Amino acid sequence: MRRREFISLLGGAAATWPIAARAQQQTMPVVGVLDSIGSAATLPAFRDGLAQMGYVAGRNVALDIGGDPIELGLVASISRPGGNITGVTFFTAQLLQKQIGLVHELLPNARAFGLLLNPENPRARADLASAEGAARSIDIDLHVANASATREFESAFAAFQQKRVDAVIIAGDPLVFRESSSVAALTTRYAMPAIMGTGRFAREGGLLGYGTIVTDSLRQAGVYIGRILKSERPGDLPVLQPTKFELVINLKTAKALSIEVPPTLLALADEVVE
Numbered sequence: 001m002r003r004r005e006f007i008s009l010l011g012g013a014a015a016t017w018p019i020a021a022r023a024q025q026q027t028m029p030v031v032g033v034l035d036s037i038g039s040a041a042t043l044p045a046f047r048d049g050l051a052q053m054g055y056v057a058g059r060n061v062a063l064d065i066g067g068d069p070i071e072l073g074l075v076a077s078i079s080r081p082g083g084n085i086t087g088v089t090f091f092t093a094q095l096l097q098k099q100i101g102l103v104h105e106l107l108p109n110a111r112a113f114g115l116l117l118n119p120e121n122p123r124a125r126a127d128l129a130s131a132e133g134a135a136r137s138i139d140i141d142l143h144v145a146n147a148s149a150t151r152e153f154e155s156a157f158a159a160f161q162q163k164r165v166d167a168v169i170i171a172g173d174p175l176v177f178r179e180s181s182s183v184a185a186l187t188t189r190y191a192m193p194a195i196m197g198t199g200r201f202a203r204e205g206g207l208l209g210y211g212t213i214v215t216d217s218l219r220q221a222g223v224y225i226g227r228i229l230k231s232e233r234p235g236d237l238p239v240l241q242p243t244k245f246e247l248v249i250n251l252k253t254a255k256a257l258s259i260e261v262p263p264t265l266l267a268l269a270d271e272v273v274e
Helices: 020-025 041-054 095-107 124-136 148-164 176-179 179-189 200-201 215-227 249-257 265-269
Strands: 007-010 015-018 030-034 063-068 084-088 112-117 142-145 167-170 193-197 209-212 245-250 271-273
Touching: 007 179, 015 095, 015 265, 041 215, 084 249, 095 167, 095 193, 095 209, 095 265, 112 124, 112 148, 112 271, 124 148, 148 179, 176 179, 179 193, 179 200, 179 249, 193 200, 200 209, 200 245, 209 215, 245 265
Parallel strands: 007 084, 030 063, 112 142, 112 167, 167 193, 193 209, 245 271
Antiparallel strands: 007 015, 015 030, 209 245
């Protein structure tokens, strides 16, 4: 692979890529890291993946942290970035179905769930269909509230309260991942059991967190970057889906909501917050 070629590595909620223009001017390749899920705390996992391929930040590769690849001029758009693309996605089609199943196991007598959805997310339509199918299979009514900005979270939870939902399913999205602590605070204020696709949500006060282990996906991304820097073609590297998931249960929140977590669910938990 010639260093002047523009290569992109895009994931479902994060992205990494060698920056061609900068690399042309430097002997050390430059890798840009798009942090759209608040992954700064887990960046060491990405560095570990690079190290597995023989690349150490500051020694033979440079890292640039950024927030918006469009503003940085790296891609034409998120949905159509252009160039050769591969990557590591943080999402699977079955994730929402699994989350709904976990909440139903926790609340077997529930009759209605709320779904918090960002309509501007490219996966929104597929996520809605997946959630509707899962809810229908267990005879649960599903009420949808949209939020594409932080200021809309409050009205979404107010709508859920008005609809008297028994629990809230929060669809995975960079916005809610970045604002997970704010969303967790709202679930406490409105006294609503909720699940989000990150264990961090439960650690921050939400009831349940179930999703990809972010550090594992970032480590995979680091390995992919290393392979590309060693001249493998991105088009020959399949987009990887997560293989490791974690379930975090906040027992303190469960107690505040007067919910008794069944032993079968506790046995599945990777972490229990007490």
